Amino acid sequence: MDIQLAQRVKALTPSATLAITAKAKQLKAEGYDIIGLGAGEPDFNTPQNIIEAASVSMNEGHTKYTPSAGVAKLLEEIAKKFKNDQGIEYKPNEIIVTNGAKHGLYTLFQVLLDQGDEVIIPVPYWVSYPEQVKLAEGTPVFVEGLEANDFKITPEQLVAAITAKTKAVIINSPSNPTGVVYTREELQALGDVCLQNNVLIISDEIYEKLIYGDNKHVSIAEISPELKEQTMIINGVSKSHSMTGWRIGYAAGNATIIKAMTNLASHSTSNPTTTAQFGAIEAYAGPQDAVIEMKEAFEHRLNIIYDKLVAVPGISCIKPQGAFYLYPNVKEAARLTGYESVDGFVEGLLEEAKVAVVPGSGFGTPDNIRLSYATSLELLEEAVARIDQFVKSNM
Structure with a gap:
């Protein structure tokens, strides 16, 4: 054949x-x-309290399908996390739980991009960004973060890369592979460019809990209400709670985009693994030692x-x-x-x-x-x- x-x-x-x-x-x-x-x-x-919580959930009968966007309790805990860590509020219909942060990104690109839509990707980049954009029939546009500037892109570079076809820009802080962190001022400057040009910000914050020295994690969505409206956050428990194999990530942002992602997930994955969701509830609700x-x-x-x-x-x-x-x-x-x-x-x-x-x-x-x-x-x-x-x- x-x-x-x-x-x-x-x-x-x-x-x-x-x-x-x-x-x-x-x-x-x-x-x-x-x-x-x-x-x-x-x-x-994975911390023992999370493993035990997942085990208890199975024995209590939580082994069936869940809503495609995730169980209500987990959505609630994710919303609390945003409120406690970043001081920003999301309603349950503005959050979707996904099969890992990677699946969250994939689903987001699928519902956002039409053929030829451009996504600006700073270089160096995580290996899956350009491939996922291409799978959604979008076009990756690479902007080189110079080593002399700690691999970070500048507002001037971002402006120069924007065209009539630009749909979104990805910001990954802390970064994989470089480990660099954007400051509040740097994020504000990039955000202003996105607001002026109506470019969606995709903020990959999967390493937010791993910050060293006097550095601070800042989500671009927490800087202003306008930037919150312009931003889709991607995160998860894989790196923060050593739960890579559990495959629990999430996206938060515009309710219309979240609804579209939920509809797509309902026809692709049905829902994130039920037991893993209950483990993730404990990850956020339990001790953080x-x-x-x-x-x-x-x-x-x-x-x-x-x-x-x-x-x-x-x-x-x-x-x-x-x-x-x-x-x-x-x-x-x-x-x-x-x-x-x-x-x-x-x-x-x-x-x-x-x-x-x-x-x-x-x-x-x-x-x-x-x-x-x-x-x-x-x-x-x-x-x-x-x-x-x-x-x-x-x-």
Whole structure:
């Protein structure tokens, strides 16, 4: 049988993070001592109170379908979270629970975009942004956040990228892959441009609880009532509560958009997993000690491993302010070790030093690599020691 796949699927670019993870797993299965720094998830188990709450919910009979937008209690807890953390109010009909934040983004693009509609995506970007826009028949428009500006885009760059076809802009703070955080003033300036040009803001805040030092998370929606109306927030419990496998995210914003997302979800996923929703209720309603402990552990690792990494010849790195990734520029290290590209350097690092990192080409910046410090400090120190030895021995 001659199978012809849809053009929208043929146009997809394979995930760089999944590709390096697959190769690392293969080598590990072959008996090699691989240190994988590609993970996009906390290395802690889900807090026990959340696990127990989910178990209780099943025993109480909560194993059936729920409303497509999520159970009422979870919508209530998400609304409370917004009120407590950002001081903004959302009604239940302005929130939808999704099968992870990724599904929230996917559904949002599906209901927003028509063929040719443009979405401005700052570079570096999370790998799924452009692919999801393309799947909705939209057009990704890339704006480079310069390393000299901590990878952040400026209002002037945003203005220059806006056309008659611009539908939305994505703001991801704290950022994956860079870990940088936009300040209130920077968000205000970008928001003003969006208000003046009627551009929807898609604010991906999945790493909001992982902020370090004196830095603060600011949601662009909390800055003014006008910006709240112009913004769709994407968030979830995956990173904050180490619940990546539970697949609970949510979107909040304009009720008309939320209704459209709910209608689409009713024909695609029916509803988020019932048991996971009850776990998420406990995640927000229960004690937050584990959230704080995880954040402190990540910050401790960062403060130790950062200095060791930037001491490696040919490597420079902006110190992250949030998330759990380092995003060093290794172009000079690649040159010193005889590689024509950073992609080649990454392959050599895996094959020779047995350290798996993600090439920056997957995030739109080919001179960088992404390292996750969501693993033990012992392994992180060993990984950086291997990288240092790999560079020095090949110079």
